[in-house]
Amino acid sequence: MLKVRDLVAAYGPIVALHGVSLEVPEGSIVAVLGANGAGKSTTLRAVSGLLRPKSGSIEFDGQRIDHLSAEQIVSLGMSHIPEGRQLFSELTVLENLKLGAYSRFAQADGGGHPVGREHLPPLSRLRHYLFQAATSGIRDLARTIREYRQRRQDFESALRGVFDYFPILAERRGQIAGTLSGGEQQMLAIGRGLMARPRLLLLDEPSMGLAPIVTREIFEIIETINRTQGVTILLVEQNANLALDIAHYGYVLETGRITLADSSENLRKSEAVQRSYLGQ
């Protein structure tokens, strides 16, 4: 589903990734392990379009996406739940979830991309644009009415799905996001990501700053999301133990390079991983 090849990414003059390659098969959970500053978050930022790669290629469903912006990539069916959660902390829980579904609404609004008419001769193209502009108001209105109910249902069912995973969010839907506990905030971040109905979920350190018991609960839900909805997951995590528990496959990232790649069971047995990341 996701193929990253020879990805090089940099923050100004500082190169963070020196040619990272990895693959995420459809329906799987893939973990990227590594220490602080190894380039885990950078990898996700490059995949989701927040950071433009210097070179290398990123393919999502066979389509090159390394030249697309983050706004475009999310509507292809990929949600990035960033490091530190990045909630809209002054908005309510429900407003955060509504924003999670924004990419789907924007698409239905025709806020996406103008249809190319480059093959038309200039005069016809001008006429085409004038016609479009003159009638767009009427067409938009008709389409809005037609699609309103469908979008409403779509939104409601996505919301129900999120509330099924995280009942606490339904209880707190009117609360300001910044006043939630850390675990609830992480749940909201994941819920917000799910509102876009992604096929691929990029998760950055979901355990960050959480109590072990809360972390375990969240990881269980992540596994459920993968198992019951078939959402593919690329998970970045410092806590190797937890990550390898739910992942099918893992990569080890060290100072911007992949040093190990294997199935979770084999990585667990690997001496290097045990020494560096499992603390045994």
Place this chain on the structure above:
Amino acid sequence: MNEFWQQVVTGLATGSVYGLLALAIVLIYRSTSVINFAQGEMAMFTTFVAWSVLQRGEYWVMFPLVLLMAAAFGAFIERVVIRPVEGAPVLNIIIVTLGMFAILNNVATWRWGGIPKGFPAPPEVHVMGIKFMGEGALDIGPTVVSYHDLTILAFAVGIMIALYVFFQYTPLGLAMRATAQNPIASRLMGIRVGRMLTVGWALSALVGAVAGLLIAPLILLQPPMMMGVLLYAFAAAVLGGLDSPVGAVVGGLIIGITENLVGTYTPKEWLGPDMKLTVTLMIIVVVLLIRPTGLFGRRTLRRV
């Protein structure tokens, strides 16, 4: 007592103009952390355009036309002048807005001349036999209010309600609030941040244009007309909290009323009308010493 109410009502009217301009400043500040020093001059410029349109047309034809032009003008400035310096240090952007201040002022003087012009108040409108707006004054018990003051109040209240509904209940409004808070997360939601900023500038220019059209009948139309108003508007925005639209409006009203009361009730030898600006600014300094975020500014609540 009648004199007192008279001053309060007049203060409310001018105060809501300050509030509107402060609102325009806050709309931009919230989403970009930029204080637009050219806000007043943009309003002055659109008012001059309105004057030119009025030479040929009716007031109520001109009004929506000028508001549309103001919004387009705001969007244009964001795209052409502000976008290229996006990401630059805030000081650079502020200097750009100061540059726009000077340019708009000079162009207006060059095009329309420096001699003050009269600008009409919105003309009379009759709805179901009741007179709205226009000349004259209305007797409301303890005091007499001019129709123009009532018009200003009505417009201010209308705009505030419209903006509230827009930001609170429409998807575009929600996306704009999200962009103001966290641009990176907004991009991950699929929101085009640049487009939201353009809309923000357009809205802000529109609100400022209304302020200009409403204040011009009271202070005569001339290139430096918005300087004093802008100063009060800044004061209002700071007093209310630079990130709070409600604060901007309340701040504007407080300053409008204070200005009038100080001008009327303090003895001439001590403070008097000449010192009303100073007194107003003193109040702000005191408020900021006690509450640096302003009356309605939020100290952000975050748990990490």
